[in-house]
Amino acid sequence: MLRLLIAALLAATPAFAQPAFAQDVWPSRPITILGGFPNGAGTDIYARKLAEPLSRALGQPVVVDNRSGAGGNIASDAVAKARPDGYLFLLGTAGTHAINPGLYRQLPFDALKDVTHVILLGDVPNVLLVNPEKRPQYRSCQDVLAAARARPGALNFSSTGNGASTHLAGAQFATVTGAELTHVPYRGQPGAMGALLAGDVDLFFNQTGPSIGPVRQGQVLALGTTTTQPVQALPGVPTLATACNLPGFEVSTWYGLFAPPGLPAAIQTRMNAEIGRIISAPEFRQWLVENQGITPPEDMTPEGFRRIHEQDIARWGEIIRKSGASVD
Numbered sequence: 001m002l003r004l005l006i007a008a009l010l011a012a013t014p015a016f017a018q019p020a021f022a023q024d025v026w027p028s029r030p031i032t033i034l035g036g037f038p039n040g041a042g043t044d045i046y047a048r049k050l051a052e053p054l055s056r057a058l059g060q061p062v063v064v065d066n067r068s069g070a071g072g073n074i075a076s077d078a079v080a081k082a083r084p085d086g087y088l089f090l091l092g093t094a095g096t097h098a099i100n101p102g103l104y105r106q107l108p109f110d111a112l113k114d115v116t117h118v119i120l121l122g123d124v125p126n127v128l129l130v131n132p133e134k135r136p137q138y139r140s141c142q143d144v145l146a147a148a149r150a151r152p153g154a155l156n157f158s159s160t161g162n163g164a165s166t167h168l169a170g171a172q173f174a175t176v177t178g179a180e181l182t183h184v185p186y187r188g189q190p191g192a193m194g195a196l197l198a199g200d201v202d203l204f205f206n207q208t209g210p211s212i213g214p215v216r217q218g219q220v221l222a223l224g225t226t227t228t229q230p231v232q233a234l235p236g237v238p239t240l241a242t243a244c245n246l247p248g249f250e251v252s253t254w255y256g257l258f259a260p261p262g263l264p265a266a267i268q269t270r271m272n273a274e275i276g277r278i279i280s281a282p283e284f285r286q287w288l289v290e291n292q293g294i295t296p297p298e299d300m301t302p303e304g305f306r307r308i309h310e311q312d313i314a315r316w317g318e319i320i321r322k323s324g325a326s327v328d
Helices: 002-023 042-058 070-080 094-103 141-150 165-177 189-198 208-216 265-280 282-292 302-323
Strands: 031-035 062-066 088-093 116-130 156-159 182-185 203-207 221-225 252-259
Touching: 031 042, 031 070, 042 062, 042 088, 042 116, 042 208, 042 252, 042 265, 042 282, 070 088, 070 094, 088 094, 088 116, 094 165, 094 252, 094 302, 116 141, 116 165, 116 208, 116 265, 116 302, 141 165, 141 221, 156 165, 156 189, 165 182, 165 203, 165 302, 189 203, 189 208, 203 208, 208 221, 208 282, 252 265, 252 302, 265 282
Parallel strands: 031 062, 031 088, 156 182, 156 203
Antiparallel strands: 088 252, 116 203, 116 221, 116 252
C-alpha cells in the first residue's frame, strides 16, 4: 500500500512542477531600459532605436524610461539597487560609470561593482560646434583658439551638465591648448543646444548623434571632432587633432547596457546575444555609423565591456585630475 502511495505521488510531481517552471521562463512581462538623461539625449535616441527590434527578439515589450538628474546618477543608483530579475536595465555611459566616480566625492553606488555588464553599445565622439549666424567670426578651430588665447575666459561653452562628456571635452580641450574657457552647464541636451542656437554661448562640444541634424540643416557649424579619425557621419569635418594641430587629441566616450548586480548568467547571455545580433545587422550598423556617428564595438562580450570600463575609470580619473573639473 505504501509503495502504491509513493508511486502515485511521484507520478503526480511533474504535473505540479510544470506551472512553477513556466513562471520562471524569462521574459514573461515587459522589460524597461532606464536612461539617466532627458528625452532627446543621445542615450534616449539609442535606447528607442534598440527597443523595437529587441522587443521582437524577446517577445515582450521593451519600454524606455528616462530619469534624468545628477549627471545620470539617479538612474544609475536605481538600477544598482534594483532586483536582478532581468526586467530592468540601464543604458549607461562612460559619463555615468567612468567619469562620475572621479567627479563626485561620494556616489550612492559603486560604479564598477554595483552592475552586471551586458554589452558595450559603441564609441561616442564629440564635435565642436558654433553658431555661424551668431558667431560668424569662428570658421575654424584655429579661429576659436586664437580668440580664446587673446581673451582668456571670455569665450564660453555650454554642456549637458557638470561632468558630462560635453563638459569634459571642453575642459580637456582647454587643458591641452592652454586656452581658458568658461563652462556653462545646462540640464540636458535641449538646454545646451538651445543656448548655442540663441547665441547665449560661443561653443558646444556636443556628442555627434544629436549634432548631426542641426549640422546638416545649417543651424550649427562643426569645426572638428574629438576623435583621431574623421567621423563618417560628418563628411568634410576634420578632427580637432588636425584642425588645431593637437597630435593625439581624443575625447571619446561609450554607451553600454548594464543590469543590476547579480543578474543570472542565463539572462546576461541571452541579452548579450540578442543585442549583439541587432547592432551587428547591416541596417542598424549603418544607422549607428552614418546617422549617429557612433563606432560599433569590436568586442561585444560582457568581459570585454568590463575591461574597457575598468580602463576608462583610470583614464578619465587622470583627465579630471588634470583639468580640475569638479561638481562638489
